[in-house]
Amino acid sequence: MIGYIEAYFNLFLVKYYKKYSSYQYGLNTVKRNEKIIVSLTSFPKRINTVWITIETLMRQSMKADEIILWLAKEQFPKKYEDLPKKLLELQDRGLKIKFCDDLKSHKKYFYVLQENPDDIVILVDDDMFYPTDTIKQLYKLHMKNPNDICVMTSQKIEPDVISLPSQWKNPKLNEKIISSCQVQIFTGSGSLYTPHCLDDDAFYKELILSLCPYADDLWLTFMAYKKGTKISSLSRWRPFPITIYGTHIDSLYCINAENGKNDEQWQNLIDRYPEEFKKWEEKYHGQDTVL
Numbered sequence: 001m002i003g004y005i006e007a008y009f010n011l012f013l014v015k016y017y018k019k020y021s022s023y024q025y026g027l028n029t030v031k032r033n034e035k036i037i038v039s040l041t042s043f044p045k046r047i048n049t050v051w052i053t054i055e056t057l058m059r060q061s062m063k064a065d066e067i068i069l070w071l072a073k074e075q076f077p078k079k080y081e082d083l084p085k086k087l088l089e090l091q092d093r094g095l096k097i098k099f100c101d102d103l104k105s106h107k108k109y110f111y112v113l114q115e116n117p118d119d120i121v122i123l124v125d126d127d128m129f130y131p132t133d134t135i136k137q138l139y140k141l142h143m144k145n146p147n148d149i150c151v152m153t154s155q156k157i158e159p160d161v162i163s164l165p166s167q168w169k170n171p172k173l174n175e176k177i178i179s180s181c182q183v184q185i186f187t188g189s190g191s192l193y194t195p196h197c198l199d200d201d202a203f204y205k206e207l208i209l210s211l212c213p214y215a216d217d218l219w220l221t222f223m224a225y226k227k228g229t230k231i232s233s234l235s236r237w238r239p240f241p242i243t244i245y246g247t248h249i250d251s252l253y254c255i256n257a258e259n260g261k262n263d264e265q266w267q268n269l270i271d272r273y274p275e276e277f278k279k280w281e282e283k284y285h286g287q288d289t290v291l
Contacts, residue, residue, distance in 0.1 A: 047084060164263040181231070184218065
């Protein structure tokens with residue numbers, strides 16, 4: 001069944017998007033008190049398909065105020081000349097393309113959160129078909145838990161915070177996770193960040209590249225805890241969006257999960273911040289966040 005669903009999205013829906021691109025699918029035009037900015041990054045092997053993900057973001061039932069794609073100057077030295085026509089055309093419907101230093105997957109949050117400190121930022125990946133209610137569901141969860149980072153899906157950090165990610169498990173199907181310090185953020189399925197929700201260390205390039213270069217999810221999870229920010233996820237566990245064909249090659253999942261890099265990078269954090277992890281461990285065992 002999953003194979004048929006994936007084929008529908010990748011074969012028929014992509015063809016539909018190519019044929020029926022429309023200006024009615026774009027950005028919000030009504031002024032809000034705080035903007036909703038969707039941010040993502042990509043790299044050369046996905047640059048010809050990232051337009052599909054952005055198309056799904058423009059077709060949301062609740063529109064973003066901005067959609068920003070961050071690209072590394074080192075990977076696209078000719079800038080716009082290196083980009084496919086289908087991607088460039090999306091600029092006419094509101095897409096912003098910005099070039100920056102190469103921080104791998106960390107590009108998706110590093111610049112946008114610093115440039116827009118008082119707005120809501122939603123992070124997504126560049127290889128997914130996002131359901132049309134993704135922004136709406138995240139915003140509804142945010143309205144109920146305004147101080148939390150809100151995520152579509154999460155992973156339970158168990159049996160304790162010094163255990164390694166290869167041991168962690170997905171929540172049970174109907175498990176509610178509200179204002180928790182016991183879960184890992186999954187940015188790929190969609191995650192919403194409130195103003196000033198991360199510790200200042202989150203924005204030190206040297207620390208990122210030395211401790212956690214490939215695992216932005218782990219980095220953001222720890223930097224949220226370090227700031228004292230809790231995490232809430234949808235009350236009913238929701239699977240990841242459908243993946244675009246061919247984008248699994250050189251994916252971070254292969255690097256981190258299959259090759260053990262997640263464990264290595266989490267251990268880097270434990271070694272770098274032993275006192276913080278000691279405090280986290282004490283808080284972890286003193287809190288019951290599953291409702």
